[in-house]
Amino acid sequence: MNTDSEEEMDQEFVEQAIRDDMEFDELVLATARTTVYYHNNFLVKEPCRNSPYTGSMFIMEILKGNDRRCHEQFRMEKHVFIKLCDGLRSYGLTSTKGVGLEERVGMF
Incomplete structure (x- = not known):
């Protein structure tokens, strides 16, 4: 019990x-x-970044692609990157024979 x-x-x-x-x-x-x-x-x-393009084609691919990728690559939004390039053009920065302005800014 x-x-x-x-x-x-x-x-x-x-x-x-x-x-x-x-x-x-x-x-x-x-x-x-x-x-x-x-x-x-x-x-x-x-593979994450496996673009077949280089140089200016690569920059154009980024600028025409996803907004997030542009921010990851350049640490700025597309419209800011484009305004920066336009502003630098207005100050006299130009493309050289082998490297475009957008590519130069992208490398910087």
Whole structure:
């Protein structure tokens, strides 16, 4: 015959076992998330910047492409880059024989 104290101890034992299982499950999930993050960011090597163009064609590809890529390359938005080039033209900076103004600003 179980007494009340034995039943309470059994209930506490069951509750502790459930808490332990939940903590273990949380640890497994955290480890899985960390593993997936590490895999995606450090092990998967996909070419990111693989444009076939160079020089002025590359600059035009960036200026006609995604806004985010322009910001990543030049650290400014497209309209700011274009205004900068126009402003430099108004001060007398010109294209040279082999390098266009936009390309020069992009390299800078």
